[in-house]
Amino acid sequence: MTERVGTVIVGAGFAGIAAALALRSAGVTDFVILERAHAVGGTWRDNTYPGVACDVPAHLYGLSSHPWPHWSRTFAPGGEIRAYLEHVVRAEGLDRHLRLGAELTAAHWDGTGWMVSLTRSSSERSESKRSNLPQAVSSVSTRSQAPSLNEQLSCEHLILACGRLTEPALPDVPGLGSFPGPAFHSARWDDAAPIEGARVAVVGTGASAIQLVPQLARRGARVTLFQRTPAWIVPRGDRPYGEDERDRWAGDPAALSSLRAQLHAEGEARFASRSGDATAAAAAREQALAHLAAQVPDPALRAALTPDYAFGCKRVLLSDDFYPALASGSVTLEPSALTRVDRGTLVAASGARYEADVLVLATGFEAARQPYAHRVTGESGLTLDQHWSGGMTAVGSTLVTGFPNLFVLNGPNASLGHNSAVLIMEEQARFAAELIAAGREVRVSAEAEAAHTAEIAARAAGTPWLDGGCRNWYTDARSGRLTLLWPGTVADFRARLDRVRAELNDPALIP
Numbered sequence: 001m002t003e004r005v006g007t008v009i010v011g012a013g014f015a016g017i018a019a020a021l022a023l024r025s026a027g028v029t030d031f032v033i034l035e036r037a038h039a040v041g042g043t044w045r046d047n048t049y050p051g052v053a054c055d056v057p058a059h060l061y062g063l064s065s066h067p068w069p070h071w072s073r074t075f076a077p078g079g080e081i082r083a084y085l086e087h088v089v090r091a092e093g094l095d096r097h098l099r100l101g102a103e104l105t106a107a108h109w110d111g112t113g114w115m116v117s118l119t120r121s122s123s124e125r126s127e128s129k130r131s132n133l134p135q136a137v138s139s140v141s142t143r144s145q146a147p148s149l150n151e152q153l154s155c156e157h158l159i160l161a162c163g164r165l166t167e168p169a170l171p172d173v174p175g176l177g178s179f180p181g182p183a184f185h186s187a188r189w190d191d192a193a194p195i196e197g198a199r200v201a202v203v204g205t206g207a208s209a210i211q212l213v214p215q216l217a218r219r220g221a222r223v224t225l226f227q228r229t230p231a232w233i234v235p236r237g238d239r240p241y242g243e244d245e246r247d248r249w250a251g252d253p254a255a256l257s258s259l260r261a262q263l264h265a266e267g268e269a270r271f272a273s274r275s276g277d278a279t280a281a282a283a284a285r286e287q288a289l290a291h292l293a294a295q296v297p298d299p300a301l302r303a304a305l306t307p308d309y310a311f312g313c314k315r316v317l318l319s320d321d322f323y324p325a326l327a328s329g330s331v332t333l334e335p336s337a338l339t340r341v342d343r344g345t346l347v348a349a350s351g352a353r354y355e356a357d358v359l360v361l362a363t364g365f366e367a368a369r370q371p372y373a374h375r376v377t378g379e380s381g382l383t384l385d386q387h388w389s390g391g392m393t394a395v396g397s398t399l400v401t402g403f404p405n406l407f408v409l410n411g412p413n414a415s416l417g418h419n420s421a422v423l424i425m426e427e428q429a430r431f432a433a434e435l436i437a438a439g440r441e442v443r444v445s446a447e448a449e450a451a452h453t454a455e456i457a458a459r460a461a462g463t464p465w466l467d468g469g470c471r472n473w474y475t476d477a478r479s480g481r482l483t484l485l486w487p488g489t490v491a492d493f494r495a496r497l498d499r500v501r502a503e504l505n506d507p508a509l510i511p
Helices: 014-025 078-092 207-218 243-251 253-269 271-275 278-295 299-304 322-327 421-438 446-460 490-504
Strands: 002-010 031-035 098-100 102-109 114-120 149-160 183-185 199-203 222-226 331-334 338-342 345-348 353-355 358-361 406-408
Touching: 002 014, 002 114, 014 031, 014 078, 014 421, 031 102, 102 149, 149 421, 199 207, 199 353, 207 222, 207 322, 222 345, 243 253, 253 271, 253 490, 271 278, 278 322, 322 331, 406 421, 421 490
Parallel strands: 002 031, 002 149, 031 098, 149 406, 183 358, 199 222, 199 358, 222 331
Antiparallel strands: 102 114, 114 149, 338 345, 345 353
16 A cells, blocks of 8 residues: 655655755645664764764754754764764654655656655664675674565655765775675774774775774774875864853853854855865965874875875865874875785785785765665656766756656765855755745756756866866766766855746746
């Protein structure tokens, strides 16, 4: 039997919770939230590796409607962020709309609305420990579960809030399956893996690795770090908040609002250095190089850690303890990629060979090609993945031609490299909620999508993201287009959505 509901939200991370709150604020209460795991939190539920934390100041990373005065420090640990999202769900009573263990398996437009198929799992799986490494490699198992149940929902509107950091990207390394010890992606952390005194190899030097490596070294691991490309790293400046500060923010909402506004302004100011402004980029580059020089006295190691591409081309990282961990001698840097695994021996592109007991792949996520896209079929019979065969496209980063009444949050050109991505999610959520509350079918033309795509390309032309001499996850390898990052400020994004609102209200522009 098919259940009828007004709106289906897929995902219970930041984007899905923001969508639910926006719908309620717009007067829409007929909705459900599907979450494939058995807990909310998204990225912050799945990533439990040692040292996991946000690289956006905590007071800017929360939802604007739910400021939180109780963050323990400037940059919140991952567990605190997950607890915050759980608090918001409880405080707002969203649990009555929430269906956990409910995984979207298919959705298709039937001419008047969306038919959504899902699988319900009645027993909890250890979702954050799920590994998609080959079985011979993975030491991570999932608990047994009851047989899944198949269900169907019929809805007018479908909001995909599935996130872009959900499916680990695994390197194509010959022999990976032959590794005899624990081997797993950093986003599927194995708590049972031996660390103290073990030889631990970490592959990758992105945002997860620079948090993880110092923690492994502190726990007594002998760490080998495979670095394909060094990152630009600037000081983090993290510190714990005092009880007096937290009490003041709890008792003075205006002070908390002022802090958030200050952090927002500081984030917007960073856009210049990330997007290629010559003066701002040069100043930021000098700051990063001075940070490196101050923390790594050895010239050979310092040279190996110095990027040879433009500042901002790849994600700029924040750390105060990564360089000291490498400089201490407790971490061996291999300045080339892992190219082969011969059981317990790891072979680098340089030809160097290392023995390891544990293998951690901090190799990022399948961000450019969204894992859910092949499950969603539009009115022409094409899946979203097929529609995006040359890279993701959308009007206002949210609406897709050929997919009526579909809203994609945190998808095409909705990431930020300079400020909190939660700000973008909330703008998209409000935009979607307004259109859903209006009660009419929402469509965009192919011409409108092409125009938006051309606008993104024009904004991105000449920026470090495309011409900075690096390979990054902001661009789609199939087309070379900038498909993940929004090439502007948060204020620019708001203005762009306002233009879309005007276009959708112009009868001459409705397809």
